[in-house]
Amino acid sequence: MSEDQKRKLETQLWGIANLLRGKISADDYRDYILGFIFYKYLSEKQYLYATQLLLGEEVTDYKEVTDTETLEAIREESLLKLGYFLQPKELFSELAKKGNSDTESESNYIIEDLQAVMNHIEQSTMGTESEEDFNALFEDLDLTSTKIGRTVGARNEVIVKILNHLDKIDFKLEDIDADVLGDAYEYLIAKFAAGAGKSAGEFYTPQQVSKILAKIVTTGKTKLKSVYDPTCGSGSLLLRVAREVEDVGEFYGQELNRTTYNLARMNMILHDIHFREFSIEQEDTLENPQHLEKRFEAVVANPPFSAHWKSDKNPLNSTDERFSQYGRLAPKTKADYAFITHMIHQLADNGIMATVVPHGVLYRGAAEGVIRKYLIKELNYLDAVIGLPVNIFYGTSIPTCILVFKKCREVDDNIVFIDASGEDHYFKNGNQNELRDEDVEEIINTYRTRETKEKYSYVATLNEIDENDYNLNIPRYVDTFEEEEDIVLNEVTERLINYDNDLEDVNSEIISFCNDLGIIPPFKVEEDGE
The missing domain is CATH 3.40.50.150 (Vaccinia Virus protein VP39)
Structure with a gap:
């Protein structure tokens, strides 16, 4: 990924962060934005790894896998390699898709589904080597908080909006060095720090x-x-x-x-x-x-x-x-x-x-x-x-x-x-x-x-x-003292005399203008002989 593409990714992610800017405090919207980006990362990582495991199988797209034995095999391998497991229906793109569908037959309400997914990510690690690293990892992502909306509908609307914008960004995990997305993540952390x-x-x-x-x-x-x-x-x-x-x-x-x-x-x-x-x-x-x-x-x-x-x-x-x-x-x-x-x-x-x-x-x-x-x-x-x-x-x-x-x-x-x-x-x-x-x-x-x-x-x-x-x-130990230039008093006196002469010339011009206009000068005019 080129430097331009990297900057584009950073700009895109910061643009999503600005969806909440001004609506809730920087500390709070930091937690939501970074949390959702992390969920998308885990999801894309799971999808790529599962698809790799499915090479040569009848079904090669992880989103289409329904067979329980196949899912169990992918789960076991994922816990060893990734440290967590997401089912096809729990992938970020699937929730974003549901958030975009608002028809008579299907609601776009996803808060409960999203909470269940985050809980399941943590639960999938229980009893494994990675349990401590994922325990309560999403606890700061409070989807019931009135900070992101006073009603359930308002909160759902904000969450759907963020997920929808994020879903349009391709993290290109299969093509880029791991540090690229990590750099973009740290770029956001730095931006949040600047405003915190x-x-x-x-x-x-x-x-x-x-x-x-x-x-x-x-x-x-x-x-x-x-x-x-x-x-x-x-x-x-x-x-x-x-x-x-x-x-x-x-x-x-x-x-x-x-x-x-x-x-x-x-x-x-x-x-x-x-x-x-x-x-x-x-x-x-x-x-x-x-x-x-x-x-x-x-x-x-x-x-x-x-x-x-x-x-x-x-x-x-x-x-x-x-x-x-x-x-x-x-x-x-x-x-x-x-x-x-x-x-x-x-x-x-x-x-x-x-x-x-x-x-x-x-x-x-x-x-x-x-x-x-x-x-x-x-x-x-x-x-x-x-x-x-x-x-x-x-x-x-x-x-x-x-x-x-x-x-x-x-x-x-x-x-x-x-x-x-x-x-x-x-x-x-x-x-x-x-x-x-x-x-x-x-x-x-x-x-x-x-x-x-x-x-x-x-x-x-x-x-x-x-x-x-x-x-x-x-x-x-380190002498950084800078010596000041010597001041020649005669030169200072000469400059002051010149300033005084210049001031007299300016005042004479002002008096002349005032006389032409028939108004009193804005300073006391000394009489001759004074």
Whole structure:
């Protein structure tokens, strides 16, 4: 599929999203639109796979299969390959067709049928390997909600309209790379994030920031055994990492928000990640980690900035091996270092970890200062500090940075600091600042080559870090000060005299015009001799 076709698909899908725009909140119509797109994807995937299984049979079109033995055989194979099963009558196109028929003999009412199909998708996985990945996956698609219509008829009309528009779009799953539809899906997620305000950061990391994190953790690697995101949102960061290498063996993630957790699982499946290759869990990562026994070759994250956590209310935290060695717990109102040390605990010895944090993490004292010093002086895990432009994340304008950690650093006597926050290193797109591809590449190249560049980067020795009392504030290391030009006072005085003479000439002209018109000038006219 060409880039033009890809853009066309994105435009078509966003056009369908706009059917609900202005009628219900962005968060709500996001769930409906993305949910219906996902259902269509599952349906087309099922149809293609079943048709493939029917090659050589009498009936080769899955929609025409009625034989129970044949359906049972397709069901068994589908659960192994796809992880779910849809009967011919449950296919997206069949429901869309019913929605379009409104005659005396047949009603176009499909809400109950649609709900039954979504329930059956989940039920078909019960007792199988994929059960956890499909459990309650459609729970945010409330077809009885008055948000999409005050009456049953009104709700049905909206749903029929969306399904009808979607049915006209050919996803071309047999012809295109899996990432094409996945890209279009993520394009929609990004568009929804742009309009979601403060809540956007809960489920989406801007694409260019994701690219930086992904390129960093795949440095020097062509394959990864595993990648992990403890606050995975919609899963975009995990999927971005996969683009930077030939293969990722397993994807692991954890997400607290239930709706976002469902979105992450849908995103994985829609990117054709097999259900055996990912494990996304819904729990509080700090209080109830789900993959604690695992160690990961790549760790990426964009945790909630300075979140509250139950550091002092859970007595186990002081003995938890994720936190105990540092001597202090992260403050209960600032969980940044709790997330950092949690990720370090799960980082493999040969792994790289990159996480987005607020700038306060670089210099705040008290418990955070103790933890920061231990990470650098005792463990020597910190590899790089990268400052990002302000206002680059949806929903917040606070300055942020990326911290990079390695347990086995190739260059273990210094830390590279990069200041990519200057106006020359991003562009403005409406209210948001965005990184360009060349900005991303400069960051990555500077990190990998570890070179000092005037007003952009600095390679600081550990002795220098110690002399700064382990304060990592970027301006301490990267000098971006611009000297102002010297002001020649005589030249300023001369310009002021010229301005005064010019003003006198203008005033004389105004007085002349006023005299001709017989009106009083709009300012006091000094008499001769005054």
